[in-house]
Amino acid sequence: MVYKCKGCGGNVVYSPKVGRMVCESCGTEDNEEILKTEDAFKCPSCGSSIEVGEYDSSCKCEACGAPIILDPRIEYPYGPDLALPFMVDKYDAIEALRAYAKDKLFIPGNFINAHMEDKLEGIYVPFWLYDFDTDVHYNAIGVKIRTWTSGDTEYTETSKYAVARELEIDYSGYPADASIKMPDDMMDLVEPYDYGRMGKFDSRLLSGFSAERYNFDPNQLEPRVKARMAKDTDAWINSTISGYNHMEGVQKHVNDQRKATNFALLPVWDYKYHYKGKEYHFYLNGQSGKIVGKSPVSPSRVVGLTATLFATLAIFIQGLEQLLEML
Amino acid sequence: MAKFRKFIIIMLIIGAVFWGISIALRGVSVGTVSDRNNDVYTDESRILFIEADADEVRSINPEYQLRDVSTLLSATEKEELQTYIEKCEAKIGCDIFLIIGNSPYFTKTNDNDFDKQATWIENWVKENKPGWDQPDGNVVVYFDNWSAYSGDSHCYLYPFGKYADKLPAHERESIIDSVNEDVNDDPAGAYKRMARKVTLKMIGMGMIGAYWPIGISIAIALIIAIIFMIVQLCVNAGKVTVDKATYVKGGKAKVKLSHDTFISKHTTSRHIERSSGGGGGGGGGHGGSGGSH
Numbered sequence: 001m002v003y004k005c006k007g008c009g010g011n012v013v014y015s016p017k018v019g020r021m022v023c024e025s026c027g028t029e030d031n032e033e034i035l036k037t038e039d040a041f042k043c044p045s046c047g048s049s050i051e052v053g054e055y056d057s058s059c060k061c062e063a064c065g066a067p068i069i070l071d072p073r074i075e076y077p078y079g080p081d082l083a084l085p086f087m088v089d090k091y092d093a094i095e096a097l098r099a100y101a102k103d104k105l106f107i108p109g110n111f112i113n114a115h116m117e118d119k120l121e122g123i124y125v126p127f128w129l130y131d132f133d134t135d136v137h138y139n140a141i142g143v144k145i146r147t148w149t150s151g152d153t154e155y156t157e158t159s160k161y162a163v164a165r166e167l168e169i170d171y172s173g174y175p176a177d178a179s180i181k182m183p184d185d186m187m188d189l190v191e192p193y194d195y196g197r198m199g200k201f202d203s204r205l206l207s208g209f210s211a212e213r214y215n216f217d218p219n220q221l222e223p224r225v226k227a228r229m230a231k232d233t234d235a236w237i238n239s240t241i242s243g244y245n246h247m248e249g250v251q252k253h254v255n256d257q258r259k260a261t262n263f264a265l266l267p268v269w270d271y272k273y274h275y276k277g278k279e280y281h282f283y284l285n286g287q288s289g290k291i292v293g294k295s296p297v298s299p300s301r302v303v304g305l306t307a308t309l310f311a312t313l314a315i316f317i318q319g320l321e322q323l324l325e326m327l
Numbered sequence: 328m329a330k331f332r333k334f335i336i337i338m339l340i341i342g343a344v345f346w347g348i349s350i351a352l353r354g355v356s357v358g359t360v361s362d363r364n365n366d367v368y369t370d371e372s373r374i375l376f377i378e379a380d381a382d383e384v385r386s387i388n389p390e391y392q393l394r395d396v397s398t399l400l401s402a403t404e405k406e407e408l409q410t411y412i413e414k415c416e417a418k419i420g421c422d423i424f425l426i427i428g429n430s431p432y433f434t435k436t437n438d439n440d441f442d443k444q445a446t447w448i449e450n451w452v453k454e455n456k457p458g459w460d461q462p463d464g465n466v467v468v469y470f471d472n473w474s475a476y477s478g479d480s481h482c483y484l485y486p487f488g489k490y491a492d493k494l495p496a497h498e499r500e501s502i503i504d505s506v507n508e509d510v511n512d513d514p515a516g517a518y519k520r521m522a523r524k525v526t527l528k529m530i531g532m533g534m535i536g537a538y539w540p541i542g543i544s545i546a547i548a549l550i551i552a553i554i555f556m557i558v559q560l561c562v563n564a565g566k567v568t569v570d571k572a573t574y575v576k577g578g579k580a581k582v583k584l585s586h587d588t589f590i591s592k593h594t595t596s597r598h599i600e601r602s603s604g605g606g607g608g609g610g611g612g613h614g615g616s617g618g619s620h
């Protein structure tokens with residue numbers, strides 16, 4: 001389907017800036033109607049067939065540029081429970097990338113260029129959000145060692161304590177991206193999202209952005225979330241234990257009970273940057289603007305800046321020497 | 328990038344200020360200095376070579392090899408150094424002599440052998456009566472005796488006249504050390520530094536008098552630059568901005584039980600071996616200071 005302007009018939013897209021549906025042609029807000037075709041994979045605007053990947057649920061018609069939403073991929077069983085709207089628009093994203101590049105010494109000069117607009121894709125990435133009740137039973141022997149010297153003798157006192165802890169941790173909304181094309185480590189880094197701004201899924205949010213249905217079901221991703229959670233659980237246990245040099249005979253029982261899973265769409269800007277025949281992806285949190293990505297390195301910059309720094313330091317240090325010698 | 332540029336500019340400005348001040352300081356003199364007043368020692372040459380007689384040396388020990396000290400300084404270097412010393416002398420009103428020798432007679436076999444060099448200088452001054460203000464007046468003698476055969480060269484710095492007090496033992500030693508730092512690689516530069524340092528001490532500067540060879544500056548700069556760049560190259564994809572509390576309701580874990588129960592305590596003791604430091608020191612109350620390179 002496509003959202004069309006009731007006034008002028010133009011394409012209507014979701015605007016992160018105003019938080020409403022805006023007609024791309026006349027700028028009228030919240031004045032849209034749905035245009036549908038029998039075949040969801042035919043553009044309702046121009047009739048050409050939509051070529052999409054297996055998981056895409058929202059895209060642009062390649063023929064006429066209409067913002068297409070593929071109904072079968074946002075309906076049962078793929079209907080998202082929740083969605084967090086984009087709050088950073090394309091121009092904010094470009095500004096954020098500009099600021100980001102300023103801090104990176106070796107990033108190639110054309111990282112910021114005139115074609116960034118075309119290389120930025122706003123994607124609603126499918127995430128599973130897990131709620132877990134975690135019970136922890138922890139028992140260990142805590143060892144305290146104290147040493148002191150008196151005269152020519154060094155004393156070492158070793159004290160042992162039975163350490164027992166029971167914790168209850170309510171994990172809520174623990175995310176794991178359910179998209180094959182988004183790298184897991186990058187999606188983990190782009191967190192966190194403020195779920196306070198998240199609402200029930202509304203298909204209008206997708207208009208003008210890319211989106212995917214989930215590529216994995218919650219059971220497939222559970223081990224990933226549990227592994228991350230286990231680290232957090234250890235950190236919680238450690239935060240309750242202090243004053244010991246080390247622990248012995250640790251017995252730890254962790255019981256994670258999955259309470260709920262929600263399918264949510266979270267906003268990510270994907271900036272594709274080509275450098276020396278390779279494609280680099282930078283991901284922006286569509287809510288906070290946080291940027292993650294492995295920067296390419298410009299060898300000429302590395303050499304040039306290292307030489308500049310070296311020469312400057314040499315002049316400075318030798319100048320200091322000259323001065324100190326004189327004073 | 329902007330920060331980097333700022334850093335480079337600031338460092339260059341400060342560096343330039345350092346260079347500027349140090350060059351300006353070289354021009355400072357000790358108030359008004361009257362013309363040289365000595366009609367006994369009138370020779371203008373301040374770089375003297377005292378070379379041993381090869382046959383005589385070999386008659387003592389046929390294995391003795393004499394170092395050819397005449398080639399230590401090239402003709403231009405000698406000329407430059409002479410001019411530089413003359414400038415220094417005019418600033419402080421004091422003769423500065425650089426005596427370069429190769430006699431095995433002075434080669435150090437024990438600490439007291441510095442006395443031979445000191446005595447030689449004392450006699451030379453007494454006999455020739457150099458001095459800026461008067462014969463046998465303000466003189467500084469730097470006598471560097473290059474290895475005759477043992478590989479152990481020694482040098483001696485001896486001030487006479489009213490400036491003698493301005494060069495106490497530790498100052499003399501620091502000058503000798505700074506000369507010996509690179510006298511083997513760059514004798515001309517090292518001797519020039521000697522004249523500069525003597526002059527600065529007499530003017531009243533040279534309080535810090537730190538010196539390190541240019542190679543050290545370059546090495547430090549290179550190491551810092553490389554480390555900085557490696558750190559920059561290791562920048563990761565992004566910082567982790569979630570912690571253990573991010574996905575926990577209320578941001579806190581509920582602690583249902585927390586007991587720390589004492590079980591046992593035991594104490595062990597160990598005897599410590601204490602090492603005592605050895606004594607040392609000593610030193611003579613002489614008018615000059617010696618060193619080796």
Ligand SMILES: [Zn+2]
Nearest residue numbers: 005008023026
């Ligand atoms: Zn319109």
Ligand SMILES: [Zn+2]
Nearest residue numbers: 043046061064
């Ligand atoms: Zn179309």
